[in-house]
Amino acid sequence: MDFPLDALRRWPDLEGLDLPATDAADRLILDESATARAALGPGELVVVGDAYGALTLASAADGATAIRVHQDPLTGEQALAANAAALGLTGRFASEALGPEVAAGARVVLLRLPRSLDALRDIAGLVAAHGAPDVVVFAGGRIKHMTVAMNDVLRGHFDRLDVTHARQKSRVLVARGPHDGRDPEPARTTVGSLVVCAYGGAFAGASVDIGTRFLLEHLPAPPAGEAIDLACGTGVVAASLATRHPSLRVYACDQSAVAVASARATVAANGVADRVEVARDDMLRSRRDASASFIALNPPFHVGASVNEGIAPRLFEDAARVLRPGGELWTVWNSALRYRAALERIVGPTRQVARNSKFTVTVSVRR
Structure with missing residues (x-):
């Protein structure tokens, strides 16, 4: 060739x-x-x-x-x-x-x-x-x-x-x-009070991964009635925030087509599609600088089958660009990856909110 x-x-x-x-x-x-x-x-x-x-x-x-x-x-x-x-x-x-x-x-x-x-x-x-x-x-x-x-x-x-x-x-x-052809349909599971939908290949499938579960245990009510679910996966965080806070509007985005399809199915199944916009986006490219007050993030750390620590800092950088001064980035991460220094450097002052045997939840305030 x-x-x-x-x-x-x-x-x-x-x-x-x-x-x-x-x-x-x-x-x-x-x-x-x-x-x-x-x-x-x-x-x-x-x-x-x-x-x-x-x-x-x-x-x-x-x-x-x-x-x-x-x-x-x-x-x-x-x-x-x-x-x-x-x-x-x-x-x-x-x-x-x-x-x-x-x-x-x-x-x-x-x-x-x-x-x-x-x-x-x-x-x-x-x-x-x-x-x-x-x-x-x-x-x-x-x-x-x-x-x-x-x-x-x-x-x-x-x-x-x-x-x-x-x-x-x-x-x-x-x-x-x-033979036996069929169009894809999402799997559907109820986790607590939340319905989770997932097409084949979506991270964690129709379940709530343990990192996201830990993050949800600690997320506060977002200020100003708006929030962003960055790298949203199947839309669990977006749907959870919208159901917890009936006046909240959420922008959920992911670069994965199957994640976006799954997230749209999840927010629809939970009756919050009118308040959650789901978009396929490369990080937050479609969002204006200094336009948000609250971002939640469970960053991926794999490129294909390999762990790569270069993915999360790029997401931190785009989150920092989109946050207003004083805005908050709430992040959950595998504690072994030690992202706190990067969050301090890229976003701003960062404090640990919670930590268990595997994960850490931090909040970083845009300087």
């Missing part, structure tokens, strides 16, 4: 020598699917889970047009667009939500296997329901992140499953013969 995969960048996501924009699994998926892709017409190729554009742009360079793409992280969409512009491939694809439109009539699907079996189940069911009768799915990943259970999920929606030879610690599952 002559396509310059190594030229791709992760920007605006975190970049570094140990954070490549593509890997051997992308190359194997492209090689295994080359013959099938060569026979496609416009709009017959769908790409799901393409981290930063390797699968989409290499296919476009090979001649594919009107490619439909779904990426869960907003930064993935932004990186794909930036890489396409740099390589002169803008206009060869369109980013879509994970719904019937992205899969309709697809004959070939290139899929980076998600770590969540529920996410894979949602994708497989969607393709089986809306793809062409002869659709072929090339689902690949790094062997260390693949399980036999993934084969079982695909067999639940496809008649035939072939497994390729491993190469450079990567493998591809090839699925044909769609």
Whole structure:
């Protein structure tokens, strides 16, 4: 393959020598699917889970047009667009939500296997329901992140499953013969008085993770009748604040498409959708400087499967930008990560509100 995969960048996501924009699994998926892709017409190729554009742009360079793409992280969409512009491939694809439109009539699907079996189940069911009768799915990943259970999920929606030879610690599952298709529906659980909804792949699923639970035990009533739930996940904090404080308005945001869909379902299930705005946003990019008085945050600390302490400080910086002087950032974090110094430096004076065997809750006041 002559396509310059190594030229791709992760920007605006975190970049570094140990954070490549593509890997051997992308190359194997492209090689295994080359013959099938060569026979496609416009709009017959769908790409799901393409981290930063390797699968989409290499296919476009090979001649594919009107490619439909779904990426869960907003930064993935932004990186794909930036890489396409740099390589002169803008206009060869369109980013879509994970719904019937992205899969309709697809004959070939290139899929980076998600770590969540529920996410894979949602994708497989969607393709089986809306793809062409002869659709072929090339689902690949790094062997260390693949399980036999993934084969079982695909067999639940496809008649035939072939497994390729491993190469450079990567493998591809090839699925044909769609059956038993279905559109994704969120799981739904009642936790205390709160209904939690989650589509496949949302962090913590239809439950309340222990860090969020600890944060909720200590959050006060936000001042000025407004609050922001940053990196909102399934919307548990936003829905909880809105139900506790009937006059409160909440802006909840996350860069994950599945998180945003889940959060919208959660706030609707709890009857507070009229007071909670849920948006897909890269941190708080759509919010004005010095426009908020109260932000709650349970920051993620993984990039893919790896712990990376560079994520939270970026969220702290954007929270500091959006907070008014005197505004408060309430944060829960794994105590081993020792974020207090960063919060002091980036936001302002920070005090510990609570601490248990695993988590710390702090409040930082914007200086």
